[in-house]
Structure formats: C-alpha cells, structure tokens
Amino acid sequence: MSPRKPAKVPGNIQIQPVESGRITRSRKNKALVLPELPPSSLNDQSTDPKSIEGHPPAWAECRPELCDALPWFRAVQGGVYHSGNLCLGFLVDADCGIRSYIDDEIVITRVGGGCTKGADGNLVLVKDQDNDNSAISSLTNSMSLKIPVGMIIGSRNTLLGRKLPHRYNVMAYFRVTHIWYERIGKKAGAKVRFEKLDLSSKSWWAARSLPSPVPIQERRFDIQPENFQCGACHQWSVQIYNEGWMCLHSPCKRFWTIHESTPPPDLTFHVNFLRARLPPDLEVQPHYSLVPDLLSTLNEEDGDVISKRIAWKGIVCPRCSKCIARRFWQGWKCAEGIPFSPGKSSGCGFEKSLRIRPISLRSVIKDLEISPIKRALNFDPKFMVPEIDDRSLYPYRKLVYKIPGVGNITHLVSSQSINTRTNGPDDLFKQLQLVDLGLQRYPLQQSVVVGTLTAHFAVNxxxxxxxxxxxESKGFDEACSEILQALGRLTWATKQAVIDTGDPFLPPNELLLLGxxxxxxxxxxxxxxxxxGPTVATLSLGxxxxxxxxxxxxxxxxxxxxKKPLSDDPVLLGCDQYDQRKALKSQFTDGSLNEAAYSDLRLGILKKSRSREAPPCIKMELNHGDLLIMHGENLQKYYEHSVVPENNLRFALTARYIKPEHVDSKEIQKGQFNLSADQVYDGK
Ligand SMILES: O=C(O)CCC(=O)C(=O)O
Known part of the structure; x- marks a missing residue:
C-alpha cells in the first residue's frame, strides 16, 4: 500500500506526485524556451565536428599511459574507476549503450559490467545489474557523499558529434545526479547521469560556434525533472523520458512499463531531465587534482625516493598536457606514443631527468651481515629440494635442481667474501647505478591492453x-667495464654448470640487463x-x-x-592427472588406442580437472651476488619462470648464447668481445 493517496493515472497504474522535496514542473517552464542550452544540444547533437572550443587539461594516446598518470583513473579496463568504494573517475568511450547522451554539461550513459561483446562489437548486457555491483555502489556513494568524479572522453565516442583531439581526453569534474535502472535487452542495466561541476565556464569540448554558457546567477536551478512514487513498490523514480513515467526499480513488477505496457523502442529524453542543473554547492569539493603534479612533490634529495613505486608512475607533461609513462631509467620524456603511433600527437619533447644518487646496499638488503648464513639452508618440502654441494665451487654453495629428461637449474649461492672482493657484486651494484646504461621500459608484445609497458627496465x-x-641491442664495444665484468662472471658460471652435464659449452655472446x-x-x-642456446645464466645484484x-x-x-590437445603429450612428472595420462599414452603408443580415442579420453580427463595454472614446483631465493644457471632446451620449452624482487633496487644480468645463424650479418659484430684480465672471473 502506498503511504499516500495515489493519484489515478490512465490505465491502472498509480503514480503520485512528490509532495515534499519535489520541484514541480511549472506550466510556465513547459512552454519556455530556455536560454541555458542551445536547441542543438537537446536530443539533436549535430554540430560542426571540427570546431571545439579548447584543449583538454590532460590527454593520452593509449590507455596504460592515461591510467599511469592519473591517480583518479587507474582502471586499464572498464569505464569506472573506484577506490575505497567511491567512484573517482569515469570514461565514456565507444559504447555508452542505448539511450545515452552527451552535451557540453551533461553525460548520460550506461554503467559497465555484466556485458559481453556482441557480433557487431558492441557490448551486450548478459547479466542483470544491481546495487551489489561495485561500480554501481561506488557511483551511488559518490553521489550521496557529494564526491565529484573526473570524466574522460575517448575519441571513439560518437555521441558528442565533435572531433576530439586525442584518443583519451580529460573533460572536467562532474557530479553524479541520478542512478537508475532500465530494461536493456532482456536484462536490467544501470544508467547514470552526470552534471559538470563548474557551470561558470565554457567546456573545452563545446562547439566553438556556440555562445558561452549563461552566467550562474542567471541560471534557472528550479527546473528539475519530476519524481513520482510507484503504486506497486512505493519507490520514487524520476521521469526521464517524454513518452511517460516508469518505475525504475528493477525488482518491481511494474519496472520499465508505461501504464503497464512495454515502452516504445525510441524513447526521447524529457526536456527537464536534460536541462536540470543543481545549484552550486560548497559541499561538493574535488578531493584530488584533475591534473596531478607528481614532479612538484617528488623530492630528489629524499633518500632512495627515485627508485620507489611513486617515482615510476606517469606524469602529465607540464608543457603539452600529455600523460607520459616513466619509460626511461633517467626519468620522463614526452616523446612518441606507446606503441609508436605514426600520425598521432607525439608529445612536445619535454624531459625531466632525475638526479640519480646511488642507493646503498645497506638500504636494500635488511640483513646484510647475517644473510649469507641464512641463505638457502631450509628448503620448503612443498617444492623440489636441490642437491647441495658446498665444496666443488667453494666459496659458492652449489644447489642443483634436476628435472629428469628436461634439464637442470644450478644456483650458486654467493657469500660475503665473494661479494666484497674488488670488482665483485658490491662494487658492481654501486657502479651500475652511476653509469647511464640506457635502461628503458618497453611495450609488451602480447598484452591484453595495448601499450602496456614491462614492469622492469631493460637494456641488451x-x-x-x-x-x-x-x-634493440648495443654492441659489446659500447659496453662499460661493469657489463664486461658481469659477462666474465656469467661466462664462468655457464661453464661450471654445463661441464657436469657433458654437453658442449657455448660461451655467451649476449647480455640482457634488467633493472x-x-x-x-x-x-x-x-x-x-x-x-x-640451451644455457641461460643470471647474476643477481641488490x-x-x-x-x-x-x-x-x-x-x-x-x-x-x-582446449587444443598437444599432438605429442610428453606427460611430464608432476603434470595434472599424471597417472591417467601416462596410462593412456602407453595404450596409444602400443597401438591399443587409436588417435581419436586417445584424444577423446584425454579430453574427458581434462573436463574433470580444474583449468588452473600449474603450481610452482621450484622456489628459489636469489640474493645479492648469486648466480643462477638454467640449462636444457626442454626446460624453456616445458617450463616458465618469474622473478619478483622484495625491495626497491635490483639488477639482473643474464647472459645467453645466441646462434649466429639466426642473426643478421650486420649485427654479428655486436656480440664480439675481449675481456681484460680483471674482467675474466676465477670463481672467487
Ligand atoms: O630477474 C631475473 O633474475 C630474471 C631475468 C629473466 O628471467 C630474464 O632475463 O629472462
């Protein structure tokens, strides 16, 4: 039962005008030609596509760069960024969904989530949305707590009907005014209406030909859409469409009906829903800067700050407003986009190099004095336990992990006597920080989000x-002495690990340094x-x-x-469903199973198992000065590895043998080198 006497409306639906807190639509307003917005911005969005008023305060040509530079929009996928259950940033791009709208001050769009890509590339809602959805609840919180939301518009957005200057363009702060549900296809989907916070100035994305907005003091803040209470669920809903009022609460039986009938497909926005503006409110204050200024808060004199997480975030170029990632060890350069995008705005050339002061080992290794004793003494039985040899390569402790038929991993555990020797790991760690090695972060080739950079710096x-x-590789003739010293160590380590296997020793001719x-x-x-070649050796520093x-x-x-079966399944020890797969393979090999039956039976096993990644089988703690040698082609074919440092500065120098027949003849000389006597390593 409705708490108030409902007004009768045509059909058997009962709606009731809001009595308190309602701003009633006045008769006068109905016929009024309002000065706030020119007619072109109401349902008709045709404007001169080339001519916009100004420039965005920040922009990017690729998503990772945008998200890296804007703390209020760290979402590399999806359109909503929320943190602490508050929506801080919102992106409107290609697909705002059915019944969406954008003009110089208003954005009406769907809220992402629960969608899948349809055949036409547009998103199709496949799941009902509700208030439990984190994006929707964060928007609701930002609305009720009056937290402005930073808005970004992507160039694939066609609603505005104007040519946007960049792929991603920061618009302004907006406030969330309404969140409601609509029937979208067969599902209930959330919609949101945003209103620009600063109504006093013309939006940069407004058409240049249009006049400036009406001054605040002349605006009509009394024009608001009407609210009605549903006779069935007693919830209030705003009238959004001209075609009639609807209950917008999805659990209600009268949800999304006009007089108990399905609404027509082509709904048009009610003029008041578009023209309504909230009056300026001192309580609505941005809690963050739309254009952050990381550089002004980064004190280079502040100890090891330059290798801390914050120092490899992106910045907004102070000269041209482009979001730029920290691609270079030395600092930021406002250069070409990522990935290189010819014809796109490529940045203004601004550079900010940080003053690199070497970080001491003491600050990156907590237990500098006692760690050699602790190292690799206790092995977790969950993982493979290595063979231990404390003698043959003394002062190194040699740990060997053997994977039969695959390869082996030799871990040479360093010690203080090794690390502190002249030109040893301690000196190398310090010296590598003092030379400009040309370390850079590169775009990952296989990444879900185009333009994602590696989370480490590299130079080859x-x-x-x-x-x-x-x-790109630099010749060894360009390498500083520290690189050649490391190469000397890695050549020695490669030889030690390979000798025992009886395989030929191929001296490394390439070195990749990661920072x-x-x-x-x-x-x-x-x-x-x-x-x-089959051997890869790494020296860890820091x-x-x-x-x-x-x-x-x-x-x-x-x-x-x-779900494509392996044509020749090696059935490695430790693989999923080892016993069953091994038995099937023997039946296939001895001819008692034909190929089709073998494939079917394997698929049957697969269907019963969980489709998760393999758990790690070897876990190693790599400390300063340690050498790690992986040997065996099959080790790289069947296994993969990852390395996660614990603290803020580490170098890994990895040497390999590259088969010269695979290298362009012009590049061959890059791999040639002669080590001086002090660069050749003797294992001490
Ligand atoms: O950082 C490391 O120790 C490993 C480096 C590595 O896996 C590689 O260079 O492929």
Missing amino acids: YGMPYKYVVSV YFEDMKIGYHDDGESSL AKSTMLVRMKYTYYHGFSKA
Missing part, C-alpha cells in the same frame, strides 16, 4: 635478443626462442628476490587454453 648488449619484448625499482617484477615467461618455476599450462594439462 651483444647479439640481438627478443625476450618478452623486442629490445627493478620498488614493486617491479618479471612475470612468468620462458627464454625458449629458437635462436637461443635486493633479494624470489624466483618461481612452473610447468607451462599446455604441458601441465596436455591441452592449450583453447
């Missing part, structure tokens, strides 16, 4: 090598390119890190993620 010396990214700041890492990958090794998904399950 010697023969060209493509790992998770393609890095890690706080919270950087290298995710699971393999070093298994066809151009590579912060302690954890290296994990796991079987690749395809070999762990015998199927790819797309």
Whole structure:
C-alpha cells in the first residue's frame, strides 16, 4: 500500500506526485524556451565536428599511459574507476549503450559490467545489474557523499558529434545526479547521469560556434525533472523520458512499463531531465587534482625516493598536457606514443631527468651481515629440494635442481667474501647505478591492453635478443667495464654448470640487463626462442628476490587454453592427472588406442580437472651476488619462470648464447668481445 493517496493515472497504474522535496514542473517552464542550452544540444547533437572550443587539461594516446598518470583513473579496463568504494573517475568511450547522451554539461550513459561483446562489437548486457555491483555502489556513494568524479572522453565516442583531439581526453569534474535502472535487452542495466561541476565556464569540448554558457546567477536551478512514487513498490523514480513515467526499480513488477505496457523502442529524453542543473554547492569539493603534479612533490634529495613505486608512475607533461609513462631509467620524456603511433600527437619533447644518487646496499638488503648464513639452508618440502654441494665451487654453495629428461637449474649461492672482493657484486651494484646504461621500459608484445609497458627496465648488449619484448641491442664495444665484468662472471658460471652435464659449452655472446625499482617484477615467461642456446645464466645484484618455476599450462594439462590437445603429450612428472595420462599414452603408443580415442579420453580427463595454472614446483631465493644457471632446451620449452624482487633496487644480468645463424650479418659484430684480465672471473 502506498503511504499516500495515489493519484489515478490512465490505465491502472498509480503514480503520485512528490509532495515534499519535489520541484514541480511549472506550466510556465513547459512552454519556455530556455536560454541555458542551445536547441542543438537537446536530443539533436549535430554540430560542426571540427570546431571545439579548447584543449583538454590532460590527454593520452593509449590507455596504460592515461591510467599511469592519473591517480583518479587507474582502471586499464572498464569505464569506472573506484577506490575505497567511491567512484573517482569515469570514461565514456565507444559504447555508452542505448539511450545515452552527451552535451557540453551533461553525460548520460550506461554503467559497465555484466556485458559481453556482441557480433557487431558492441557490448551486450548478459547479466542483470544491481546495487551489489561495485561500480554501481561506488557511483551511488559518490553521489550521496557529494564526491565529484573526473570524466574522460575517448575519441571513439560518437555521441558528442565533435572531433576530439586525442584518443583519451580529460573533460572536467562532474557530479553524479541520478542512478537508475532500465530494461536493456532482456536484462536490467544501470544508467547514470552526470552534471559538470563548474557551470561558470565554457567546456573545452563545446562547439566553438556556440555562445558561452549563461552566467550562474542567471541560471534557472528550479527546473528539475519530476519524481513520482510507484503504486506497486512505493519507490520514487524520476521521469526521464517524454513518452511517460516508469518505475525504475528493477525488482518491481511494474519496472520499465508505461501504464503497464512495454515502452516504445525510441524513447526521447524529457526536456527537464536534460536541462536540470543543481545549484552550486560548497559541499561538493574535488578531493584530488584533475591534473596531478607528481614532479612538484617528488623530492630528489629524499633518500632512495627515485627508485620507489611513486617515482615510476606517469606524469602529465607540464608543457603539452600529455600523460607520459616513466619509460626511461633517467626519468620522463614526452616523446612518441606507446606503441609508436605514426600520425598521432607525439608529445612536445619535454624531459625531466632525475638526479640519480646511488642507493646503498645497506638500504636494500635488511640483513646484510647475517644473510649469507641464512641463505638457502631450509628448503620448503612443498617444492623440489636441490642437491647441495658446498665444496666443488667453494666459496659458492652449489644447489642443483634436476628435472629428469628436461634439464637442470644450478644456483650458486654467493657469500660475503665473494661479494666484497674488488670488482665483485658490491662494487658492481654501486657502479651500475652511476653509469647511464640506457635502461628503458618497453611495450609488451602480447598484452591484453595495448601499450602496456614491462614492469622492469631493460637494456641488451651483444647479439640481438627478443625476450618478452623486442629490445634493440648495443654492441659489446659500447659496453662499460661493469657489463664486461658481469659477462666474465656469467661466462664462468655457464661453464661450471654445463661441464657436469657433458654437453658442449657455448660461451655467451649476449647480455640482457634488467633493472627493478620498488614493486617491479618479471612475470612468468620462458627464454625458449629458437635462436637461443640451451644455457641461460643470471647474476643477481641488490635486493633479494624470489624466483618461481612452473610447468607451462599446455604441458601441465596436455591441452592449450583453447582446449587444443598437444599432438605429442610428453606427460611430464608432476603434470595434472599424471597417472591417467601416462596410462593412456602407453595404450596409444602400443597401438591399443587409436588417435581419436586417445584424444577423446584425454579430453574427458581434462573436463574433470580444474583449468588452473600449474603450481610452482621450484622456489628459489636469489640474493645479492648469486648466480643462477638454467640449462636444457626442454626446460624453456616445458617450463616458465618469474622473478619478483622484495625491495626497491635490483639488477639482473643474464647472459645467453645466441646462434649466429639466426642473426643478421650486420649485427654479428655486436656480440664480439675481449675481456681484460680483471674482467675474466676465477670463481672467487
Ligand atoms: O630477474 C631475473 O633474475 C630474471 C631475468 C629473466 O628471467 C630474464 O632475463 O629472462
């Protein structure tokens, strides 16, 4: 029962005008030609596409750069960014959904989530949305707590009907005025209406030909859409469409009906819903800067701040407003976009280099004095336990993890006597910080979000090598002495690890240096390119890190993620459903199963198992000065590894043998080098 006597409306629906807090639509307003917005911005969005008023206060050509520079929009996917259950940023791009609208001061759009891409590339709502959805609840909180939301418009948005200058353009602060539900296809989907916070100035995205907005003091803040109470669920809903009022609460039986009938497909916005503006409210204050100024708060004299997480966030270029990621070890450069996008705005050339002061080992290694004793003494039985040899390569402790038929991993655990020797790991750690090595972050080739950069800096010396990214190589003749000293150590380490296996020793001719700041890492990958020799050796310097090794998904399950069976399943020890798969393979090999039956039975096993990544089988703690050698082509074919440093500065120098027949003849000389006597390493 309605708490108030409902007004009778045609049909048997009962609606009631709001009695308190309602701003009634006056008769006068109905016929009024309002000065606030020109007619072109009401349902008709045709304007001169080329001519917008100004420039966005910040912009980006790719999503990772946008999100890296704007703390209020860290969402690399989806349109809503929320934190602490408050919506802080919102992106309107290609698909705002049915019945959406944008003009110089208003944005009406769907709220993402619960969608999948349809055949036409547009998003289709496949799940009912409700207030439990975190994006919707964060918008609701920002509305009720009066938190302005930063708005971004993407160039794929066609609603505005104007040519936007960049792929992503920061608009302004907006406030959330309404959140409601509509029937979208067969589902209930949330919609939101935003209103620009600052109504006193003309929006930069407004058509240049249009006049400036009406001054605040002359605005009509009394024009508001009408609210009615539903006779069935007693909830209030605003009238959004000309065609009639609807209950906009999705659980209600009268939800999305006009007089108990389905609304017509082509609904048009009610003039008051578009023209309504909230009066200025001192309580609505932005809690963050729309255009952050990271550089002004970064004190380079402040200890190790330059390798901290905040120092490898993006900035908004103070000269041209482009969002720029920290791509260079030395600092930020406002240069070409990521990935390189010819014809796109490429930045103004602004550079900010940080004054790099070497960070002491003491500040990155907590237990500098006692750590050699603690190192690798206790092995977690959840993981493979290595063979331990404290003698043959003394003062190194040698740990060997053997994977039969696959390969082995030799971990040479360093000690204080090794680390403190002249030109040893302590000196190398310090010296590598003093030279400009040309370290950069590169765009990942296989990334869900185009333009995502590696979470580490890299530089390659010697023969060209493509790992998770393609890095240009510098010749060893350009390398500083520290690089060659490391190469000397890695050549020695490679030899020690290979000798025992009886395989030929191929001296490294390439060295990849990775640099890690706080919270950087290298995710699971393999070093298994066809151009590579079977041995990969790494020297760790600085912060302690954890290296994990796991079987690749395809070999762990015998199927790819797309459920394609492995043509020749090696059934590795430790793979999923090992016993059953081994038995089936023997039946197939001895001819008692044909190929089709073998495939079907394997698929049956797969369907019963959980489709998760393999758990790591080897876990190693890599400390300052340690050497790690992976040997065996199959190790890279069947297994993958990741390394996560614990603290804010680490270098990993990895040397490999690149098969010269795979290298362009012009590049071959890059891999040639001669080590001086003090660069050759003797294992002490
Ligand atoms: O940082 C490390 O220790 C590992 C580096 C690595 O996996 C690689 O260079 O492929």
